[in-house]
Amino acid sequence: MWESVKEFASEFFVTGDPLIYGADVSIVLSIIAIVSVLTYFKKWGWLWREWLTTVDHKKIGIMYILASVLMLFRGGVDALLMRAQLVMPEMQFLSGDHYNQIFTTHGVIMILFMAMPLMFGLFNVIVPLQLGARDVAFPFLNALSFWLFFSGAMLFNLSFVIGGSPDAGWLAYPPYSELAFNPGPGQDFYIWGIQISGIGSLMTGINFIVTILKVRAPGMTLMKMPMFSWSVLSSCIAIVFAFPILTVTLALLFIDRYLGGHFFTLDGGGNPMMYINLIWMWGHPEVYIIVLPAFGIFSEIVATFSRKKLFGYKSMVFAMIIISVLSFLVWAHHFFTMGSGADVNAFFAVTTMLIAIPTGVKVFNWLFTMFRGKITFETPMLWTVGIIPNFVIGGMTGVLLSVAPADFQYHNSYFLIAHFHQVIIAGVVFGFFAGLYYWWPKIFGFKLNERIGRWAFWLWNIGFYLCFMPQYALGLMGMTRRIYTYGWDKGWFEMNLVSTIGAVIMGAAFLVQIWDIAHSIKHMKRDTTGDPWNARTLEWSIPSPAPFYNFAVMPQVTSQDDWHERKLRIEQGLEKPAKVALEPIHMPKNSGIPIVMSMFWFFVGFGLIFDWLWMAVPGFIGVIACMVVHSFNYDTDYYVTVEEIKRTEAEAGRVIT
Amino acid sequence: MKTSKTVRCMSFLFMFILLFLTTGCADNYIVLDPKGPIGEQQKDLMILSTLLTLIVIVPVLILTFVIVWRYRDREGRKAKYTPNWEHSTKLEIIWWGIPIIIITLIGIVTVRYTYSLEPSKPLESEKKPITIQVTNLDWKWLFQYPEQGIATVNYVQFPEDTPVRFEVTSDAPMNSFWIPQLGGQIYAMSGMSMTLYLQADEQGEYMGSGANFTGKEFAKMFFTANATSQEDFDQWVNQVKNTSPALTLDGYKELTKQGTSDVRYFSAFPEGLYEMTVTKYAASHNHGLSTRVQPPARVKE
Numbered sequence A: 001m002w003e004s005v006k007e008f009a010s011e012f013f014v015t016g017d018p019l020i021y022g023a024d025v026s027i028v029l030s031i032i033a034i035v036s037v038l039t040y041f042k043k044w045g046w047l048w049r050e051w052l053t054t055v056d057h058k059k060i061g062i063m064y065i066l067a068s069v070l071m072l073f074r075g076g077v078d079a080l081l082m083r084a085q086l087v088m089p090e091m092q093f094l095s096g097d098h099y100n101q102i103f104t105t106h107g108v109i110m111i112l113f114m115a116m117p118l119m120f121g122l123f124n125v126i127v128p129l130q131l132g133a134r135d136v137a138f139p140f141l142n143a144l145s146f147w148l149f150f151s152g153a154m155l156f157n158l159s160f161v162i163g164g165s166p167d168a169g170w171l172a173y174p175p176y177s178e179l180a181f182n183p184g185p186g187q188d189f190y191i192w193g194i195q196i197s198g199i200g201s202l203m204t205g206i207n208f209i210v211t212i213l214k215v216r217a218p219g220m221t222l223m224k225m226p227m228f229s230w231s232v233l234s235s236c237i238a239i240v241f242a243f244p245i246l247t248v249t250l251a252l253l254f255i256d257r258y259l260g261g262h263f264f265t266l267d268g269g270g271n272p273m274m275y276i277n278l279i280w281m282w283g284h285p286e287v288y289i290i291v292l293p294a295f296g297i298f299s300e301i302v303a304t305f306s307r308k309k310l311f312g313y314k315s316m317v318f319a320m321i322i323i324s325v326l327s328f329l330v331w332a333h334h335f336f337t338m339g340s341g342a343d344v345n346a347f348f349a350v351t352t353m354l355i356a357i358p359t360g361v362k363v364f365n366w367l368f369t370m371f372r373g374k375i376t377f378e379t380p381m382l383w384t385v386g387i388i389p390n391f392v393i394g395g396m397t398g399v400l401l402s403v404a405p406a407d408f409q410y411h412n413s414y415f416l417i418a419h420f421h422q423v424i425i426a427g428v429v430f431g432f433f434a435g436l437y438y439w440w441p442k443i444f445g446f447k448l449n450e451r452i453g454r455w456a457f458w459l460w461n462i463g464f465y466l467c468f469m470p471q472y473a474l475g476l477m478g479m480t481r482r483i484y485t486y487g488w489d490k491g492w493f494e495m496n497l498v499s500t501i502g503a504v505i506m507g508a509a510f511l512v513q514i515w516d517i518a519h520s521i522k523h524m525k526r527d528t529t530g531d532p533w534n535a536r537t538l539e540w541s542i543p544s545p546a547p548f549y550n551f552a553v554m555p556q557v558t559s560q561d562d563w564h565e566r567k568l569r570i571e572q573g574l575e576k577p578a579k580v581a582l583e584p585i586h587m588p589k590n591s592g593i594p595i596v597m598s599m600f601w602f603f604v605g606f607g608l609i610f611d612w613l614w615m616a617v618p619g620f621i622g623v624i625a626c627m628v629v630h631s632f633n634y635d636t637d638y639y640v641t642v643e644e645i646k647r648t649e650a651e652a653g654r655v656i657t
Numbered sequence B: 001m002k003t004s005k006t007v008r009c010m011s012f013l014f015m016f017i018l019l020f021l022t023t024g025c026a027d028n029y030i031v032l033d034p035k036g037p038i039g040e041q042q043k044d045l046m047i048l049s050t051l052l053t054l055i056v057i058v059p060v061l062i063l064t065f066v067i068v069w070r071y072r073d074r075e076g077r078k079a080k081y082t083p084n085w086e087h088s089t090k091l092e093i094i095w096w097g098i099p100i101i102i103i104t105l106i107g108i109v110t111v112r113y114t115y116s117l118e119p120s121k122p123l124e125s126e127k128k129p130i131t132i133q134v135t136n137l138d139w140k141w142l143f144q145y146p147e148q149g150i151a152t153v154n155y156v157q158f159p160e161d162t163p164v165r166f167e168v169t170s171d172a173p174m175n176s177f178w179i180p181q182l183g184g185q186i187y188a189m190s191g192m193s194m195t196l197y198l199q200a201d202e203q204g205e206y207m208g209s210g211a212n213f214t215g216k217e218f219a220k221m222f223f224t225a226n227a228t229s230q231e232d233f234d235q236w237v238n239q240v241k242n243t244s245p246a247l248t249l250d251g252y253k254e255l256t257k258q259g260t261s262d263v264r265y266f267s268a269f270p271e272g273l274y275e276m277t278v279t280k281y282a283a284s285h286n287h288g289l290s291t292r293v294q295p296p297a298r299v300k301e
Helices: A001-010 A019-038 A044-052 A059-087 A096-131 A139-158 A187-212 A227-259 A272-306 A313-327 A330-336 A343-355 A355-368 A379-402 A404-410 A414-444 A450-476 A493-522 A562-571 A593-609 A612-632 A642-650 B002-022 B035-072 B090-116 B230-243 B249-256 B273-281
Strands: A585-588 A639-642 B130-138 B141-144 B152-153 B155-161 B163-168 B175-179 B183-188 B192-198 B205-212 B223-228 B264-266
Touching: A019 A044, A044 A059, A059 A096, A059 A139, A059 A493, A059 B130, A096 A139, A096 A187, A096 A227, A096 A272, A096 A414, A139 A187, A139 B130, A187 A227, A187 A593, A187 B249, A227 A272, A227 A313, A227 B090, A272 A330, A272 A355, A272 A379, A272 A414, A313 A343, A313 A355, A313 A562, A313 A585, A330 A343, A330 A404, A330 B183, A343 A355, A343 A379, A343 A404, A343 B090, A355 B035, A379 A404, A379 A414, A379 A450, A379 B035, A379 B090, A404 B090, A404 B183, A414 A593, A450 A493, A493 A642, A493 B205, A593 A612, B035 B090, B035 B183, B035 B192, B130 B155, B130 B183, B130 B273, B141 B155, B141 B249, B152 B155, B152 B230, B155 B230, B163 B175, B163 B273, B183 B192, B223 B230, B230 B264
Parallel strands: B130 B163, B155 B223
Antiparallel strands: A585 A639, B130 B141, B141 B152, B152 B264, B163 B192, B175 B183, B175 B205, B205 B223
16 A cells, blocks of 8 residues: 555646746745745635625736736746856756756746736736726636636646656657657646646636727727727737637647647648637737736837827737737748748748838837927836847847748747747847836836846846847857757857856845835835826826725726826816716626636646546536526625725725715 | 937947858858858848848838837927827828838748759759768768668768759658758658759858758758869769778668767668658658659759
């Protein structure tokens, strides 16, 4: 009996690596710490009522952001481990297997479990406020989306200590990801982790399309909508078209692995090429899905801190829509060197280049928003200005890569690695950072420390250039991606050393940001204005943090940048704060079903990964049961009384009569 | 005061990057130091496309610094402030127009080169091309010389100034076959045989590698591509023929097992081994680039 337990445990848990034992210990310790703190302060009930069952879009957004920062930490540690292994030739720090697992999890986590939730977090906290709405269109679905993302992410992260991590790269190309070459549970963790969180992403996409199209404040026509909301709309349209492809692709791969299908294996009549086409039909739009909202963020920030109306609003909207459509027509540029022939390569090369046009136009429009403005450099603006040269260089190398015959030399080399990190870190991550610094006071009610924020900005940027500029050079020196070791004879040592130093600086920058947050909480100065940046859009017209019902009185929108215009009118004495009659507000009730249902999904995934039907089948029954229970739940909403609105507004320092 | 410091730091950073990109040992940049006609043209194309994109990028970067500098908020500045200026058809036409023109130019160049550099297109040469069949195995490269009847592992030799017709397939997860100094890579995939023409104009030993991840020891899939004179090549072939063992079918099966390998030579290999490898995966497929379809070579008479 004992022997069989031991045998099971040695297969079930990942063993033999001191790094992983260290992680095991710290995971157990932090779980013990969290549980005891919650128990000691008697916070379990509070946690359940206020957070775990919430349908409030602002709280869901905060949970997304929190989860994504944790994932940024994990993905960042992965990155540092990789850079440590590559710092010099013939390094013996990580084995080939371990290195492969680390770059795979790094890629998956950074794109799907860091960038996506950070983006969804900002969608959630800001979009309804910008639109002058009380909540998203489907609050229950929104909570379910979050918990599905969360359980998918936890499932994926578990692979690191249980069963073993996937090692086939972030897109898991067959045949290497098929059972014949990759028999362990790692690849199934990949499939189910992404699959479960992917359902959540798709639902978020639908939810925000409907929110933006249907629940805007009265008077806000589409062409008066803030640019960030426009960018969310274009990104969500891409989500709705792209994510079903991912779901089907992963399902087919799972059928191959679990039921002996042959969709992507050559024996039995399948074809790996089909997978590669499918995964990039999702994968390419995916990078535009995450970058479009960042464009929206830059547009908001540039206008606010230049004290000027956004230049070329219509052309910005048009450019974003073109980008989201074109993003679906370029996927084959990821495999110019797979023998598609000159016709196909020429087509995809040209469509890829076309994307540079609308993207370039956006950069010009940001520049001309600053032109004849009064630019101040608070942290959000500092990030935005810093991003422009960075993103422009990244975009330029993108055009270089799209030149198909030249891509035969760039493909799979470090040149490519440098390019996509430059657009994704400089464009997406820095963009979301800018958004976080900008909206932080709206989310939490206080500003982050400007001085420490500047430190973080400079460290991130210097670290970035030191880390990735040498990688362009390494690509031209013939260094290919994903190798875990190289010889002294290659001449790659110096550049790799510099690159690793840069990565360490970025790691330090992350810690400075965490310090910034801790420091700002400790020396918190409450923002009483609700509008600390003197901004232009509706979310700044209400107290910070926003009350749970957002707007005590629904705003009536008459122009673009409505809040800015209203402030001007009040200043000029053209408009006086009108007396309004408060009315009871219709709000959704909290629900425990999303978290419970997602836990059942977790069991389904975990059971199928280990082929434990005794766990998967009840898990699936649980999922169905949750749906049935919810469909019979007629008690889903309530009204906030006028007294409570008055009380809440008074606490936030506003008196409404 | 604060803002000007920021801008100063930014421009310092930018200069630092430029410095960084322009220093370093030029010999190491092997992609930019091609030794054959394909690599040569690809290098030209890389430089041309870089210059064309710089036409847009450099003014944008300069404009960014100028605008940020000039319109920063400070006491007593003279620059104009127009808070409601939000549209100018003239300007919009300019910056929709310039990128469209540049991209059209790059597009035209790209399409032309895409056809002329199509990897399966034979090279113009007075010499008859030599065929080398490349098989990607876990984690080694097998080279077969159907005309010479020899085979090698992780080492490939061919005469200079002679077009080499690489036929590339895989008996393992897909990889990518790349000799940077001779020209771009091509994927090695099971069930299909891809053709890649390369040529070395100079004698020398060139680094070759597997560029697409195939698992644990994929990082050990470097090989040497040695371009020698015709005489040296013939001599080498004879030497391999006379001194090395033959590759048997069992020996091949041994090679397909996962593991790295040193350089190895074989005086012979089973007849049709390469075709067998391709067809065993391609029973139900017929890709356009299969070995059976040979495009007419443009050999000058």
